[in-house]
Amino acid sequence: MALNLYQQIIEIINKSSRPLIIFKKEPGGDAIASGLGLFLILEKLDKKAEIVSDNFSPPKTFSFLPKIEQIQPSIANLKKFIISLNIAQNKINDLSYDLRNDKLNIFITPEQNISKEQIKIGTSKFRHDLIFVLDTPDLESLGRVYWDHIDFFCQTPVVNIDHNPTNENFGQINLVNLTASSTAEIIFQLLESLNIDILDEDIATLLLTGIMSETKSFRIPTVTPHSLSAASRLIALGARREEIVKNLYQTKSFDTLKLWGRALVRLRNDASCNLTWTVLTREDFIATGASPNKLIDIVDELIFNSRNADIAVLIYESPEEKNKICCLVFSEKKFDLLSLTKTFEPDGSKNLVKFCVYNKDLIEAEKEIIYKIKEKLKNKMP
Secondary structure, three states, X not given: OOOOHHHHHHHHHHHOOOEEEEEOOOOOHHHHHHHXXXXXXXXXXXXXXXXXXXXXXXXXXXOOOOOHHHEEOOOOOOXXXXXXXXXXXXXXXXXXXXXXXXXXXXXXXXXOOOOHHHEEEEEOOOOOOXXXXXXXXXXXXXXXXXXXXXXXXXXXXXXXXXXXXXXXXXXXXXXXXXXXXXXXXXXXXXXXXXXXXXXXXXXXXXXXXXXXXXXXXXXXXXXXXXXXXXXXXXXHOOOOHHHHHHHHHOOOOHHXXXXXXXXXXXXXEEOOOOEEEEEEOHHHHHHHOOOHHHXXXXXXXXXXXXXXXXEEEEEEEOXXXXXXXXXXXXXXXXXXXXXXXXXXXXXXXXXXXXXXXXXXXHHHHHHHXXXXXXXXXXXXXX
């Protein structure tokens, strides 16, 4: 009998010893919390798991999450470099090494002279034997951790877990459930099919954080009875709901709220292409005391509070560098924002991109950016 997806994942986990968990660059709360939840699950199963996101820096909002310090900004030591010496007929009397002036010298004292034919140079197998990619539409959205290690991703089994319709089903196993409210909900479903007894308060807290973050505390239309049931069971199993609510929704600083207010005052919308946008000046950052690292939250709120908007754009003057205008573009719909903003050489994923333009004032930059995005959107319309 063919195995279902959950059974396939359980089987491949059992065969793995060093799985890697990875998610897109600039991840949201669902990706971070789901990744950490899976990390703890794998630890409970005695797997030496590691977790990575390109250039990751822990957002202050999620600093309360257990094990968040385990998320690394890059993949390191994928293979070992091996120098092999055939000593079947030539014993070694002494072995030492010396590191000097950025040069490693290895000293070998054999009983007899060593020929070149006795020395072989190679590499070990990859450090990780399984890859979990979470809440990520495609491998390219992983950033440099993918582009720098394409051979690793080509030669290692990938389990792709997501709930977004933009997912391209790039894994050898694709657990993509479009009816789930979040990736965290899917991880919980997997855990239930695996062994609910390994779930503890930390895992429950992480998975509930992912669900609440992705559903805006159950306010979005995609919330289903299954989502609410999963949240209820996680709370019953020890999820620290009060801690989650406090950190996600009750810790917004006054300067961030003031910056949000300035962004909302200038909010504009074009219903013909379901686009909403706003701008922030350098003076806005100075007056409020807020920093640009709060802007992701603002873009998220813009699209959540604009019912007819498919894409939200935030254009702002860099507070650190004159003649530099930056832009964040975000969408939860099935848009390829990297393609949509290609002319600006963006960085990010299909759902969230950032780019900058230079030597323009804010008004010029706004006109150019919004015009080109609108043109791209209109060309894609039927």
